[in-house]
Amino acid sequence: xxxxxxxxxxxxxxxxxxxxxxxxxxxxxxxxxxxxxxxxxxxxxxxxxxxxxxxxxxxxxxxxxxxxxxxxxxxxxxxxxxxxxxxxxxxxxxxxxxxxxxxxxxxxxxxxxxxxxxxxxxxxxxxxxxxxxxxxxxxxxxxxxxxxxxxxxxxxxxxxxxxxxxxxxxxxxxxxxxxxxxxxx
Amino acid sequence: xxxxxxxxxxxxxxxxxxxxxxxxxxxxxxxxxxxxxxxxxxxxxxxxxxxxxxxxxxxxxxxxxxxxxxxxxxxxxxxxxxxxxxxxxxxxxxxxxxxxxxxxxxxxxxxxxxxxxxxxxxxxxxxxxxxxxxxxxxxxxxxxxxxxxxxxxxxxxxxxxxxxxxxxxxxxxxxxxxxxxxxxxxxxxxxxxxxxxxxxxxxxxxxxxxxxxxxxxxxxxxx
Numbered sequence: 074x075x076x077x078x079x080x081x082x083x084x085x086x087x088x089x090x091x092x093x094x095x096x097x098x099x100x101x102x103x104x105x106x107x108x109x110x111x112x113x114x115x116x117x118x119x120x121x122x123x124x125x126x127x128x129x130x131x132x133x134x135x136x137x138x139x140x141x142x143x144x145x146x147x148x149x150x151x152x153x154x155x156x157x158x159x160x161x162x163x164x165x166x167x168x169x170x171x172x173x174x175x176x177x178x179x180x181x182x183x184x185x186x187x188x189x190x191x192x193x194x195x196x197x198x199x200x201x202x203x204x205x206x207x208x209x210x211x212x213x214x215x216x217x218x219x220x221x222x223x224x225x226x227x228x229x230x231x232x233x234x235x236x237x238x239x240x241x242x243x244x245x246x247x248x249x250x251x252x253x254x255x256x257x258x
Numbered sequence: 259x260x261x262x263x264x265x266x267x268x269x270x271x272x273x274x275x276x277x278x279x280x281x282x283x284x285x286x287x288x289x290x291x292x293x294x295x296x297x298x299x300x301x302x303x304x305x306x307x308x309x310x311x312x313x314x315x316x317x318x319x320x321x322x323x324x325x326x327x328x329x330x331x332x333x334x335x336x337x338x339x340x341x342x343x344x345x346x347x348x349x350x351x352x353x354x355x356x357x358x359x360x361x362x363x364x365x366x367x368x369x370x371x372x373x374x375x376x377x378x379x380x381x382x383x384x385x386x387x388x389x390x391x392x393x394x395x396x397x398x399x400x401x402x403x404x405x406x407x408x409x410x411x412x413x414x415x416x417x418x419x420x421x422x423x424x425x426x427x428x429x430x431x432x433x434x435x436x437x438x439x440x441x442x443x444x445x446x447x448x449x450x451x452x453x454x455x456x457x458x459x460x461x462x463x464x465x466x467x468x469x470x471x472x473x474x475x476x477x478x479x480x481x
Contacts, residue, residue, distance in 0.1 A: 078470055099481065133477045137470055195397075210410060213401035220399035224414060232422070235478050239421040240397055242475045247396060249471070 086167035088146035091228035098234035100129025171203035193244035334369035392425035425460035
């Protein structure tokens with residue numbers, strides 16, 4: 074009997090950036106969500122919000138699965154960020170480009186994760202259809218000199234959800250190749 | 259003070275008679291330049307063009323020239339704008355800090371995007387890139403170059419095509435050009451991606467050599 078391999082990705086970012094929608098598009102299973110009614114400032118932008126995690130699975134075959142974990146977007150649930158990050162192969166950060174608060178919050182979340190994990194990461198900037206929304210180029214400048222790859226996306230669009238996943242996988246493969254090369258050269 | 263440690267020259271005789279549109283133009287010198295940029299090598303490349311010899315001195319990701327950064331960009335323009343009959347690469351020690359220098363990537367972007375490339379050379383590049391195998395485009399934080407890289411949006415488009423379709427045919431990409439100006443923009447972008455190592459051949463995969471990440475990509479492309 075062959076061992077089953079599980080690859081784990083974390084989808085994180087501020088509230089209302091599209092994390093749950095992204096997981097729903099990729100997952101073969103119904104996404105397990107821990108939604109509760111929003112009670113604070115979040116209630117102004119959405120009715121329910123994730124308080125513990127979202128979880129979805131993409132089945133490749135009987136030996137390989139991709140597990141997607143969506144984190145809560147609020148800082149008060151940041152203890153879940155650390156729990157969910159354990160064993161992740163890559164992280165997707167989603168940020169609402171039309172909301173300056175979301176972008177500031179994103180920087181906090183990015184810093185939090187990058188201090189604990191050294192895995193390939195990618196930033197997706199959503200709400201590109203909203204007038205005045207910051208472009209990926211503008212958002213990426215806030216990540217400093219070296220930065221992290223940033224692309225625009227709309228998680229409501231399946232093609233964009235696939236693009237985010239494929240981009241993260243490409244970065245992981247690049248990372249692996251570079252590590253293999255550095256080992257021998 | 260230069261201490262020569264190794265010298266080698268490339269290009270066959272046939273490659274040394276280039277420059278007319280009825281002949282195939284070689285860009286082997288770019289292949290070597292790319293490697294130097296990628297490896298952040300220390301050394302000098304000498305290019306023989308029909309306008310004379312052009313030198314690029316580089317070390318650790320920087321080009322150096324006693325004549326200043328403008329001269330460095332002019333040298334890169336020269337080798338993009340005219341056929342190179344021969345070239346050699348020498349590994350040597352550079353005197354370092356006191357010599358004017360410029361980052362290799364900004365210098366290449368400057369030469370590509372803020373100076374003209376001749377139309378005959380553009381066509382030579384079209385021929386050259388059209389012969390490339392299927393390529394994959396790498397995602398990199400190219401925003402660090404900001405306004406120095408006006409091709410950013412087109413780069414992301416090409417990247418998206420590459421990742422969603424498992425590679426890009428440059429021949430098909432170039433055939434999609436709507437105008438000579440369009441072709442010009444495409445060639446500028448391809449030169450940059452090539453020299454920066456952001457373009458590489460799609461790897462052929464044997465059945466037992468497929469990584470789990472490749473399998474995941476294959477699956478995601480189908481959903």
